[in-house]
Amino acid sequence: MAKSHKPVVWFPFAAGGTVIAFFIPVIVVLTFMAALGHVPPGLSYDRMHAFAGSSLGKLVIFGVVALSLWSSAHRLRCTCFDFGLRADTLVATVLYIMAIAGSLLSAVYLLQI
Amino acid sequence: MTPMKELRVQLEVLRYNPDTDTEAHFQRYELTCPEEWVVLDALNTVKAEIDPTLNYRWSCHMAVCGSCGMMINGTPKLSCHTFLRDYEGTVIRVEPLAHFPIERDLVTAPDDFMEKLKRVKPYIIPKEKKPISEGEYKQTPAQLMKFRQYSMCINCMLCYAACPEYGLTPSFIGPAALTLAHRYNLDSRDGGRKERQEVVATHEGVWECTFVGACSEACPAHVDPASALQQMKITSSIDWIVEHLIPGGNK
Numbered sequence: 001m002a003k004s005h006k007p008v009v010w011f012p013f014a015a016g017g018t019v020i021a022f023f024i025p026v027i028v029v030l031t032f033m034a035a036l037g038h039v040p041p042g043l044s045y046d047r048m049h050a051f052a053g054s055s056l057g058k059l060v061i062f063g064v065v066a067l068s069l070w071s072s073a074h075r076l077r078c079t080c081f082d083f084g085l086r087a088d089t090l091v092a093t094v095l096y097i098m099a100i101a102g103s104l105l106s107a108v109y110l111l112q113i
Numbered sequence: 114m115t116p117m118k119e120l121r122v123q124l125e126v127l128r129y130n131p132d133t134d135t136e137a138h139f140q141r142y143e144l145t146c147p148e149e150w151v152v153l154d155a156l157n158t159v160k161a162e163i164d165p166t167l168n169y170r171w172s173c174h175m176a177v178c179g180s181c182g183m184m185i186n187g188t189p190k191l192s193c194h195t196f197l198r199d200y201e202g203t204v205i206r207v208e209p210l211a212h213f214p215i216e217r218d219l220v221t222a223p224d225d226f227m228e229k230l231k232r233v234k235p236y237i238i239p240k241e242k243k244p245i246s247e248g249e250y251k252q253t254p255a256q257l258m259k260f261r262q263y264s265m266c267i268n269c270m271l272c273y274a275a276c277p278e279y280g281l282t283p284s285f286i287g288p289a290a291l292t293l294a295h296r297y298n299l300d301s302r303d304g305g306r307k308e309r310q311e312v313v314a315t316h317e318g319v320w321e322c323t324f325v326g327a328c329s330e331a332c333p334a335h336v337d338p339a340s341a342l343q344q345m346k347i348t349s350s351i352d353w354i355v356e357h358l359i360p361g362g363n364k
Contacts, residue, residue, distance in 0.1 A: 002315065003310070003311075003314040003315055003353070004314060004315055004316045004318070004320040004349075005353070006316070006320040007346075007349065007350035007353035007354070008353075010320070010346060010350060011350045011354075014346070014347070014350075078323035078324075079323075081281075081323060082277055082278070082281075082323055082325060084281070
């Protein structure tokens, strides 16, 4: 029995899971606060725009978006498998392509800032 | 002394006799038991007083031997550790452990688990062999604590009955066997990780696991097999990077 190449897809999944656990709840809370008009001074539109305009900011935002998308795609693939949807290769291909497309789109938008 | 409270207990037990039955069926037993009794006590009373043909495994009656695992209302549990009072007023459905072939009544064949256990080499493979005259292999309390939790497995196979992945893909090495591999990998006296990786790092090893976590919920010894498997995914991934991406790493 040969060793599996699963780490290729699992490592970014694990990294994305960590990113989601740390960042996504904060982003959700901040989004709600902003929607209700309570924007912390440090997170004003101008400052966030400047952050997204810097190279480091682009890299961080891209990292958070791409890893979260990959992690969600892989999680959904596992969930489909657990629910008995055994066309794993097809499911994996579709979901991973969606994650990669989303990541590429975020890169395109980030580069336009 | 206050009189013991008694419970009216209704059991619905799966019966199967390979000599006479073509398929399994349920049989209902009704009895009265003291309220502090467990499901195993009720089964023992059925066998002693109502139906001596009932078959099941048990030994210690104190949740250390791991023999009396059964599906109780669909959940894998040790029947010696499942109190009747928690099911008061209901019919308790008792079935053999899921995902294993039934031999007779509540007795299942554990051969598949035994074979997988052997494959992960669950014993110390010494880093360096030394003669007995040089004394024992010593270990600090801190080194012991690294693997102690994973050494508490009682081989009851509840985790296999709980794992949906094992149910769907029977070739999966499974929670308990992989956790024992991890237990020996973490042992400071052991040098056998590379040999065990030949089983652990395959598709049938840790990579079949999708981290449902049912094994850790079912485990009566609080071993937390799911954590062992996730830790092995990390080390196996680091192995993969070293073997494939670092020049000269594939040695």
